[in-house]
Amino acid sequence: MRIPCPLCGPRDRREFYYYGSDDYLNRPGEDAPPEAWDDHLHLRDNPAGLTRDLWYHEQGCAAWIELHRNTVTHEILSARLVAERAGAAGANGASTGTSRKKAAAPAKGTKA
Numbered sequence: 001m002r003i004p005c006p007l008c009g010p011r012d013r014r015e016f017y018y019y020g021s022d023d024y025l026n027r028p029g030e031d032a033p034p035e036a037w038d039d040h041l042h043l044r045d046n047p048a049g050l051t052r053d054l055w056y057h058e059q060g061c062a063a064w065i066e067l068h069r070n071t072v073t074h075e076i077l078s079a080r081l082v083a084e085r086a087g088a089a090g091a092n093g094a095s096t097g098t099s100r101k102k103a104a105a106p107a108k109g110t111k112a
């Protein structure tokens with residue numbers, strides 16, 4: 001399977017890390033009950049047919065990509081950067097989705 005990376009063009013599937021359904025981007029609210037978090041973190045659908053899922057271009061540009069594809073025919077209908085999704089942080093073009101958050105610095109007075 002070849003995946004059309006929006007930044008690099010069509011690339012071999014082995015360059016990518018598969019993360020799963022794009023449902024992972026829809027996090028429950030802070031006040032959500034434990035069942036909602038259990039569902040979000042552990043329960044996955046395994047659809048035969050159309051799906052939207054997340055791929056990380058691990059051996060390429062390091063972008064997160066949302067693929068709309070058919071798991072039966074292997075047809076890829078669209079590919080776009082996760083950073084360009086509506087509501088994504090940096091969706092105004094300020095980010096390409098390749099930046100990584102720095103680890104939080106330890107609080108003062110704590111031993112490393």
Ligand SMILES: [Zn+2]
Pocket residue numbers: 005006007008009057060061062063
């Ligand atoms: Zn890429």
